[in-house]
Amino acid sequence: MMMEISHGRRIVNVVMLSLSGVCTILVVGVLFFILGYLFAHGIRSLNWAFFTQLPKPSGEIGGGMANAIVGSGKVLLLATLIGVPVGFLAGVFLAEYSGKTFAFVVRYTVDLLNGVPSIVVGIVAYALVVRPMRHFSALAGGVALGIMMIPIAVRTTEEFLRAVPNPLREGAMALGATKAKTIFTVVVPAAISGLASGMMLNLARVAGETAPLLFTALGNMFWSRGWLQPIATLPVMIYNYAIAPEEDLHQQAWAAGFVLLTLVLVINITARMIIARGPASSRR
């Protein structure tokens, strides 16, 4: 028997549900606004000089961020080398080898590491790398960002390895493969799309980090050679130029912001598409 829904309740229903729709549009709208603004402003300021020239001395017009772009690449490479293998292996341990209590302790500690504010990671990297070595360096920046990459690497690896169905493992072991062989030649490849996308998301996250680089990588007006010299990076340059008074530098900050955001979003979108297409996705 259909109950009559009163007029008032019907109105409330429509109003509230439309309001929630409006909120969603607002939130999504912000994203488009950000992208649109950065795109418009950034594209205008992008030129060949931006990608090929070094920064000019204070007060002179022109110059670019060639060294910062390469610099970001170098620091991120170091960070990946430091954070990903350690995180991956620890994730393997948690998923395949560990007992319950130890796993709980490890997970809790990894969570703790994830909660360290990025500026505090910077302080720690300064104390552990910069001060003893008596240089600011790409290495110090890489260590700081690498530490930040560890928790997500561990969590992603564990999550995606656990999602691999047990029959796969059992089948391999029944055929005579050792546990180690099973893990590295059967389980990991089965989870590879999730692992790859997880690492990409991880990378995209630290690519934008500025605070840990402030007192580790410092900055450089020139090309930075090797790994033990201070190095310019995109996020720090954006910060420095944004708070400067010169309009010319603001333009460069927009261009750099555009490049950085494009990079981050492209990595994000690719990673999520990998997951969406992956066969044994553990997501909904």
Added chain:
Amino acid sequence: MTLKKNLAAVVAISAIAAAVPLNAQTSLTGAGATFPAPIYQKWFSDYQSIGNVQINYQAIGSGGGIKSVTEGTVDFGASDAPLTDAQLQAYKEKNGHTVLLFPTVLGAAVPSYNLPGVSQGLKFTPETLAGIYLGKITKWDASEIASANPGVKLPADDIVVIHRSDGSGTTYCWTDYLSKVSPEWSSKVGKNTSVNWPTGLGAKGNDGVAGLLKQQHGAIGYVELIYAVKNHLPYGKVKNASGEFVKADLQSVTAAAGALKEMPADFRVSITNGSGKGVYPISTFTWLLVPSRCSDPAKKKAIVGFLNWAITSGQSQVESLEYARLPASVVSQEKKQIAEIK
């Protein structure tokens, strides 16, 4: 596998990274004051081809310069605040040798403001500046400002005080001046690279202050002269100890240096609140902080070479950026100190 892909990437990118650039120049890293950053960066850029050395200078503020050189994380520092006895002692204790101060140029801290309706230049007395920064004078049409600026129509707007949020030699110069002209400032706040400001907004670096000044109507802030000039910010005349209202420029800053009776042996001196004709009272030297011992011969050669160049040939470029040249007596005194770097 992710690991293999990483390894391949490492090899490829290391090759690229190592190959850029190709020449093997000595490189030095320095950090410190934003006050002389424009001339330092110009110098280092020009000197790269002359001395075949890459000097990377990061303007993080005088406080940062002092700390970095003390901790040895940079090859030299830069500061417009002369090191205190305690800081010199701290350096010695940490490093075993002393740090030498080398004056490079002279500059001025100017009271710059953002008052679109006021086209004439403003005049500030020492008491006014102290009063504004103490938070006692809060409106632009206050009697103290009006009396020093007869005939100027001042708006009834709030004064937005801007100061530095980072450790700054420019702050040291400014607070040193205020401490000399205002006993209340001296006892309440004092002089240092970082103080407990009674009022105002904080901005990072000379550029940060200039940036904030540009955006904020009714603001007043202290910046190094070239920052005000480059950003087309109006700045006021300041009354010096002889009672004359002087605007900061090359002549008035040079006059302030000229009024210096004798330069101490360690080059630590304050020339604020000077008296004399055409002397700008908020002027200061700025120093490079160089360790007296350098274990790397290539670096030592580079820094000695640079210092010699900077105090002689380099001086010809400073005036175009509104910094004053070093007096000749100071230059000859410095040449002797350069020889002390072992």
Added chain:
Amino acid sequence: MATPSSITDVLRRPASRSFVSRLRAGNEIAYLITLVATVSILAVVGLIVAELWQNSQPTVKTFGWHFLHTSTWDPNGGTFGALPFIYGTCVTSFLALLIAIPLGVASAIFLAEMAPPKISNFLTFLIELLAAVPSVIYGLLGIFILLPIIREYLVPFLRSTLGFLPIFRGPFYGVSLLSAGLVLSVMVVPFIVSVSREVLLAVPVEQREAALALGATKWETTWQIVLPYASTGIVGSVFLSLARALGETMAVTMVIGNTPAIAASLFSPGYSIAAVIANEFAEASGQLYVSSLIFLGLVLFGLTIVINAVARILILTTSQRNA
């Protein structure tokens, strides 16, 4: 991957295998390597906490707990008090949540309950992209776009309508607690939307169907049945976002005004813990100054740990309840 040769190998192998052959099989090594990796992470975390604690000692010994509730920050005079930074951090985060929670939960409701799955997934994808935007870019946009908008439109509006409240009084300089709170709210909304949506979707369909069968409207079902069921999870998402907001450095330091003052008005400039560390650490010399900044970092870290733990428990409780 098994090949015929290894099967026959297995059949040929003696029952008890020597240590050497077990080693060669790689099991021990793999176990060891992964164990070492795990332990090294534990060691790193221990090292971090130890470093922070040890380097804060001078401040702890000099000021003790007074540090946390005094407000003089005077590097020159040697007095340090953390209150202005704790105040600024809390106020901006609270403001951010105040704006982000209604917006975020409403959006989550729309995405979980109303929108068809394809649209819902697409819009969620876009919103999650917002979470990927780096902090410094939010700061860039904050300085050049948000601040002028706040100055031209929002502040006059607030002054004229709510100007009697002490939080909306006084001069406005662009950089302020209000601006920082607004920028933070944009940064935090995606987390609330994402986690709340997942939590809402996890509410069993039977609950909804039962309510609808009893004649409730869609909204009534959502508001009175689904939301309460998912409430602990949603609160968990709020805590997660809070933890993120507390640690935000760049966007905040670019728009908060960097002034260690405690003022009632949201229009006044302020300072946050992360911002003061970013601004002053590079130049802090003198043991007490450095250790005060490090102690501030430790305080922030401690706060984040507690909030993250609470969030985790809350989200866990919801999923266990639904399991």
